[in-house]
Amino acid sequence: MSRPRISVILPTHNRATMLPRAVESILAQGWQPLELIIVDDGSSDDTPAAIERMSGIIDEAGARLICIRQDNGGDAAARNAGLRAATAEWIAFADDDDSWAPGRLVEQIEALTRTGAAACCGLLSMGGATKPASAEKLLEGSCASAFLRGKQSAAITSLLVHRDAVAAAGEFDTSLRIGSDMEWIARLVHGAEFCKVERVVADYNQTPSALSRYEGLDQLIARDQYDLRTVDLIRERCHARAGFDPAAWSAFAARIYDRCVKHLLYAGEMARAEQLIQAGLARGADPHRLRATTRKLRKAKLLALVGRRLRHPKFARASDVRG
Numbered sequence: 388m389s390r391p392r393i394s395v396i397l398p399t400h401n402r403a404t405m406l407p408r409a410v411e412s413i414l415a416q417g418w419q420p421l422e423l424i425i426v427d428d429g430s431s432d433d434t435p436a437a438i439e440r441m442s443g444i445i446d447e448a449g450a451r452l453i454c455i456r457q458d459n460g461g462d463a464a465a466r467n468a469g470l471r472a473a474t475a476e477w478i479a480f481a482d483d484d485d486s487w488a489p490g491r492l493v494e495q496i497e498a499l500t501r502t503g504a505a506a507c508c509g510l511l512s513m514g515g516a517t518k519p520a521s522a523e524k525l526l527e528g529s530c531a532s533a534f535l536r537g538k539q540s541a542a543i544t545s546l547l548v549h550r551d552a553v554a555a556a557g558e559f560d561t562s563l564r565i566g567s568d569m570e571w572i573a574r575l576v577h578g579a580e581f582c583k584v585e586r587v588v589a590d591y592n593q594t595p596s597a598l599s600r601y602e603g604l605d606q607l608i609a610r611d612q613y614d615l616r617t618v619d620l621i622r623e624r625c626h627a628r629a630g631f632d633p634a635a636w637s638a639f640a641a642r643i644y645d646r647c648v649k650h651l652l653y654a655g656e657m658a659r660a661e662q663l664i665q666a667g668l669a670r671g672a673d674p675h676r677l678r679a680t681t682r683k684l685r686k687a688k689l690l691a692l693v694g695r696r697l698r699h700p701k702f703a704r705a706s707d708v709r710g
Contacts, residue, residue: 398465429459
């Protein structure tokens with residue numbers, strides 16, 4: 388029986404020295420027919436030359452290389468360019484600083500064939516831990532409600548998805564410079580049946596230049612604006628899709644608002660924190676969860692009366708008063 392064709396979408400930006408490792412891990416799958424779509428998202432380093440140097444080994448591996456170069460637009464724009472160029476039945480996603488585990492495509496296609504699912508996921512290795520924490524928490528079956536409640540999840544680089552399910556989910560949102568993959572997966576789970584392989588399928592390299600990194604509370608609070616926008620986008624785009632659970636969305640919204648409020652409290656921004664709680668309630672976030680958030684606000688106000696502040700578990704401002 389002939390193997391189905393797979394398109395791998397690999398965005399890259401200024402990682403000429405790391406990109407070959409990612410490409411080699413994809414070619415090492417030994418999968419044919421394979422279409423490798425490298426989207427150079429406006430790199431200013433040696434990336435174009437690095438891609439040219441790799442073209443020979445890509446050809447020797449029997450893969451078809453599609454190289455796209457565009458102005459820098461971020462991960463979402465690069466993935467969208469890759470999706471438009473993809474011609475295969477199945478779509479996979481890779482990052483330029485990560486690597487795939489051997490044999491993942493074979494196992495994922497076998498799982499998809501066995502279950503008839505439209506998407507398959509696996510674990511992501513992250514510095515001694517995995518995302519999610521265990522295979523039991525991977526996306527499986529009709530999992531929209533479990534995804535929104537935080538009970539199941541999967542990383543974009545672990546996915547292998549049928550092109551029809553990709554088309555139904557739509558393109559990545561380019562207005563989300565951070566978190567566009569999570570918002571896209573939210574649309575995907577509202578329609579696609581999932582299966583899983585219960586092992587690590589990719590290794591995540593925590594490079595300092597990644598957009599998801601932050602230094603200090605100011606950057607973290609700025610980053611939170613993308614998460615808050617994602618809350619609204621998921622309800623807007625998924626409420627009419629199959630399996631949408633309003634209560635699950637409400638719990639998800641409260642979880643995001645709670646986290647963002649805590650960041651404001653760590654920064655001593657009491658008024659903004661209180662306004663954000665009220666905004667969450669007005670948008671339909673679970674009021675029971677936000678009652679606990681309100682208690683954290685009251686605690687922060689009491690601490691402020693004696694010159695103290697809630698402290699972030701990972702870092703604190705130099706101006707924090709330590710007790």
